[in-house]
Amino acid sequence: MTPRSSAHSFWRASSSRCSASRSASPMRTFLLALLALxxxxxxxxxxxxxxxxxxxxxxxxxxxxxxxxxxxxxxxxxxxxxxxxxxxxxxxxxxxxxxxxxxxxxxxxxxxxxxxxxxxxxxxxxxxxxxxxxxYAPRVHAMHDDYRDDMAWESDRIAWRTYGKGLWEADEFQPLVSSGIDVWPKRTRDLITERWYEKGHDAYHIDSGEGADFYSVGTTLGAGGTGVWADGDLVRPENFDGWRILADGPIRAVFEMDYGPFDAGGQSVSETKRITIDAGRHLYRQESTYTADGPVPAVVGLVDRPEGVVASTRDGADWTWLALWGPVERKNGGHGELGTAVIVPSAALGRTAREGRHYLATVDATPGVPVVSYVGAGWTASGDVDSVADWWALLDAEAARLGAPVVVTVGE
Missing domain, CATH: 2.60.40.1180 (Golgi alpha-mannosidase II)
Known part of the structure; x- marks a missing residue:
């Protein structure tokens, strides 16, 4: 941040004197009215x-x-x-x-x-x-790719996407059944999602100078996907079947997706997910609101990666984070290290644990009440983080910001 000068400029009113009759002429009355205004x-x-x-x-x-x-x-x-x-x-x-x-x-x-x-x-x-x-130049973007039925969103730091049911109908793609979240690491401050989709599926998996899709999701939660823990197992919704973009920059992008209903331990569950991403942030906010007959044992999680990861958590008074750090998948020239993380309110957190291929944070959800979490990623090639210690420090700073929002005062 560049230090700002503490000097202030002031507007000074100037006036001129003129001689006029003391009588209350119509012209004088008019001028007085203007001065009053x-x-x-x-x-x-x-x-x-x-x-x-x-x-x-x-x-x-x-x-x-x-x-x-x-x-x-x-x-x-x-x-x-x-x-x-x-x-x-x-x-x-x-x-x-x-x-x-x-x-x-x-x-x-x-x-x-x-x-x-x-x-x-x-x-x-x-x-x-x-x-x-x-x-104003936008620093965030949310978009729907009609052909693939993907939702993609980004800040000037990192990009993400997830999958709609229309993906099942595209002949050249596998009919992927997944509500997982994909990370698109980038090493530019430009907004890239529109351009990468225009390049095509094969091209955006290769880093030609801006980054690439080096992250594998498949039928997992990916980075920050949500699900339900039922009968000792992770139950994931299928691809989204409805979407709405509510805001698209320049500072904040907001959109919603609808999932379900799906069966979770004999209970029919539907989810509406609202995602919010702000300029300059490595993390986005997600609010999952569930429709069900009873409480929903919700989870948000991170998938393990083939190259191995370092898993860590930090319990805070207000917010707790769960993070992974490890090499980017080396397919298609993948390079560098990638951190992923979820941050959840400490008061709502049930537990954090590794279950199968996932590291999970559990939250007991009440139908109709949003479950809030933050999901993030950082790549060494971006210049924002160089090590796992940097990633942890970034998450500590984000948790501190969440625990102490800026104070806004109007009219004082």
């Missing part, structure tokens, strides 16, 4: 100040502040999805922002602001009911 009180609603504070003793690059839209709209009547921008008053530069309207009703739930914060730093921003000067 220009008074500070009349312009109080031209902008709203939002402060964002980092409660941690660690830097917070690419912090996303969620500002309630209703609070902003009450203070700025002209605010709209196409009429909102955020200004850094220290530089008068625009700050990347995103109105987030997940229910597509035309009224956002939040305004997202992307910023960087030093340890314990508080920054102030000015929100205006004005259109941005230009579109």
């Amino acid at each position: 220009a008074a500070p009180g009349a312009l109080a609603q031209a902008a709203v100040t939002v402060t964002v504070a980092n409660p941690l003793d660690q830097p917070r690059p690419d912090a996303v502040a969620e500002v309630p839209w209703a609070t902003l709209s009450a203070a700025l009547p002209g605010l709209g999805p196409d009429a909102v921008r955020v200004i850094d008053p220290a530089t008068e530069a625009e700050v990347v922002s995103q109105p987030l309207d997940l229910d597509a009703d035309g009224t956002p739930e939040h305004l997202l602001i992307l910023t960087g914060l030093w340890p314990n730093e508080t920054r102030a921003f000015r929100v205006e009911a004005v259109a941005p000067d230009s579109a």
